[in-house]
Amino acid sequence: MRQKISRFLYEAYFYLCGKELGANLLNFQFLPSYYFRRDVKADGSRLEGRLLDVGCGNKPYRPYLKQVRDYIGLDYPVTKNIQDFEARPEVFGDARCLPFAAAVFDSVLCAQMLEHVDRPDQVLREIARILKPGGWGILSAPFIYNVHVGPHDFFRFSPFGIKALLAQAGLSLKSLRYQGGIGTAIVQLLHNWIFSAMAGLARKGGAAAGIAWLATALMLPLCVFTNLLALGLDKLAVDTERFSPNLWVLFAKE
Numbered sequence: 098m099r100q101k102i103s104r105f106l107y108e109a110y111f112y113l114c115g116k117e118l119g120a121n122l123l124n125f126q127f128l129p130s131y132y133f134r135r136d137v138k139a140d141g142s143r144l145e146g147r148l149l150d151v152g153c154g155n156k157p158y159r160p161y162l163k164q165v166r167d168y169i170g171l172d173y174p175v176t177k178n179i180q181d182f183e184a185r186p187e188v189f190g191d192a193r194c195l196p197f198a199a200a201v202f203d204s205v206l207c208a209q210m211l212e213h214v215d216r217p218d219q220v221l222r223e224i225a226r227i228l229k230p231g232g233w234g235i236l237s238a239p240f241i242y243n244v245h246v247g248p249h250d251f252f253r254f255s256p257f258g259i260k261a262l263l264a265q266a267g268l269s270l271k272s273l274r275y276q277g278g279i280g281t282a283i284v285q286l287l288h289n290w291i292f293s294a295m296a297g298l299a300r301k302g303g304a305a306a307g308i309a310w311l312a313t314a315l316m317l318p319l320c321v322f323t324n325l326l327a328l329g330l331d332k333l334a335v336d337t338e339r340f341s342p343n344l345w346v347l348f349a350k351e
């Protein structure tokens with residue numbers, strides 16, 4: 098019964114607040130979703146033909162990639178045990194050694210995955226290998242963010258680091274977007290800290306879980322305020338290059 102109640106409350110939260118790229122202002126993860134939607138709408142048309150989504154998860158970007166005719170999702174085998182897939186990957190495999198021949202994909206998407214691999218340089222070399230000449234790719238990666246999905250969380254990436262990794266892999270950087278500024282950096286860390294604490298309480302069950310869910314409900318209107326405040330601070334554009342929490346990169350194989 099306890100599990101059914103918990104499941105109902107989780108589903109109610111996502112019904113009200115949206116999920117993944119559909120997150121709305123009530124959601125504590127609204128800010129990353131806001132910038133992901135903005136940038137995939139701007140750059141998604143570059144990805145076409147046969148696409149490999151490296152670290153696809155639930156494939157939240159798929160509805161935005163209208164030019165893609167053959168969408169192949171790949172995720173790491175370990176994720177089968179730690180993630181409840183709503184849209185299962187077509188392939189389970191290791192991004193450090195992709196199970197595909199050379200030059201067989203027109204496009205590649207690698208979103209919020211690179212930090213979870215102990216050899217990101219090797220992943221990018223593999224992406225370069227399986228991408229056709231003239232093919233395009235999108236990469237997103239965090240610069241300022243808390244540890245997540247531990248112990249499979251290894252790196253953070255500055256703009257300079259991303260540029261160097263792409264160059265080493267033989268990929269050409271076409272554009273780099275900063276996904277938020279100091280507002281998103283501060284507010285998202287605060288949201289994650291608060292909601293991580295409440296999730297810990299919820300897992301204890303009993304009265305602690307009740308307190309956690311009540312606090313979550315009370316936090317919803319506060320999230321609207323803090324999310325809007327973060328966007329306002331971001332628009333000041335003060336030192337965005339140094340304090341942006343996430344990077345969105347468009348690249349190509351020449």
